[in-house]
Amino acid sequence: MWQTAPEMIEESNAAMAPEYQELYAGHVQGMRKTVRFIQKQASPPETVVAAIEKALTAEKPRARYVVGTDSKAQLVAKALLPTRVFDAVIARGTGTPKHREAG
Numbered sequence: 001m002w003q004t005a006p007e008m009i010e011e012s013n014a015a016m017a018p019e020y021q022e023l024y025a026g027h028v029q030g031m032r033k034t035v036r037f038i039q040k041q042a043s044p045p046e047t048v049v050a051a052i053e054k055a056l057t058a059e060k061p062r063a064r065y066v067v068g069t070d071s072k073a074q075l076v077a078k079a080l081l082p083t084r085v086f087d088a089v090i091a092r093g094t095g096t097p098k099h100r101e102a103g
Contacts, residue, residue, distance in 0.1 A: 002042050005035040026097035034094040043068035 013021060013028050021028075051065045066072050078086050091098070 002035065002089065003040045005039075006032070019078075026095075030091075030095035030097070040067070041070040043071075 009028065009031050016024070039057070048067050051067045055061050055065050066075055
């Protein structure tokens with residue numbers, strides 16, 4: 001999935017009208033940055049397949065299987081931090097522009 005993500009971002013961006021490309025330029029740049037980071041951190045397909053096999057063959061399967069250290073760290077952070085703080089950390093890490101306040 002992450003191997004083709006850069007092409008999908010570029011295709012989606014190219015399909016947008018110029019005014020939307022300008023409006024969402026910061027978000028698109030954030031996605032580019034995020035995809036590069038995730039590509040480096042993503043678990044190998046074999047690890048994901050092993051987790052799926054474990055889930056399918058477990059006598060008492062769990063509701064969720066978290067694969068990879070990065071996913072586990074994110075899950076812990078989400079549990080420990082207030083939602084606004086967690087969202088701000090993710091936004092900063094991905095380069096997503098801050099939301100403008102309405103009003």
